[in-house]
Amino acid sequence: MTKADKMRKWIIRGIVAICVGTLIVGYLVPFAIFIVAITDGSPPLNPSRTMRSHFARDYEYIVAVKDYLINSKHETIIIRRGDSPGMMRADLQQDVRISCVKTQDAVAMLFDKGYRHVVMSENAVVFTRWTRGADLAIGVVYLLDDHPISRNAITFLTFIEPIGVAHSRGWFYFEEDFNLYRVRRQVRRD
Numbered sequence: 001m002t003k004a005d006k007m008r009k010w011i012i013r014g015i016v017a018i019c020v021g022t023l024i025v026g027y028l029v030p031f032a033i034f035i036v037a038i039t040d041g042s043p044p045l046n047p048s049r050t051m052r053s054h055f056a057r058d059y060e061y062i063v064a065v066k067d068y069l070i071n072s073k074h075e076t077i078i079i080r081r082g083d084s085p086g087m088m089r090a091d092l093q094q095d096v097r098i099s100c101v102k103t104q105d106a107v108a109m110l111f112d113k114g115y116r117h118v119v120m121s122e123n124a125v126v127f128t129r130w131t132r133g134a135d136l137a138i139g140v141v142y143l144l145d146d147h148p149i150s151r152n153a154i155t156f157l158t159f160i161e162p163i164g165v166a167h168s169r170g171w172f173y174f175e176e177d178f179n180l181y182r183v184r185r186q187v188r189r190d
Contacts, residue, residue, distance in 0.1 A: 051173050052163060052164065054113070055163055058113060062106075062127055065110065074090040075091055076121050077121075078118075079107055079119075081117060085104070086104045115129050116139075123143060124142065124154070125144070126139060126141045127140050127142075136176065138174070141171070142170050144170075156176045157174060158180045159177075
């Protein structure tokens with residue numbers, strides 16, 4: 001094999017490597033990112049049934065957090081996944097440390113299991129399990145009294161029903177869907 005043949009062989013290998021690299025970076029990487037984006041936090045095919053099993057599995061943690069929030073002196077509390085561990089936003093203005101270690105551990109466990117945020121507002125404690133962007137949220141809600149759920153707790157409520165598992169008095173499965181809410185509202189106006 002001559003020196004020129006060896007050079008052509010290496011040039012061809014280089015071109016093939018560049019083409020394969022371009023294919024991987026240009027097509028496969030964005031596809032993988034797309035798959036992760038649509039599956040991370042997105043609801044399963046049957047969210048109602050899945051949420052019931054998650055509720056039964058996570059009941060101890062959910063109740064520990066609910067009891068702590070209800071007994072706090074704050075009217076509104078938000079605990080979001082990704083915020084500083086052991087902290088909550090109280091009354092929409094101040095960050096407050098969660099004083100109970102058991103509650104801190106329960107919040108951490110719920111977030112590790114995929115819950116997105118916990119909100120206490122007026123007459124409800126909301127545990128959001130799945131979201132899709134800013135337009136869809138699915139989870140469980142505990143109503144503190146027999147009054148209808150406050151719009152401040154779940155703004156675009158489109159579906160709510162009793163969770164229907166053991167020890168679930170006051171607990172409801174909910175879906176909040178901005179687009180469906182908007183369409184229903186538009187239909188009522190027409």
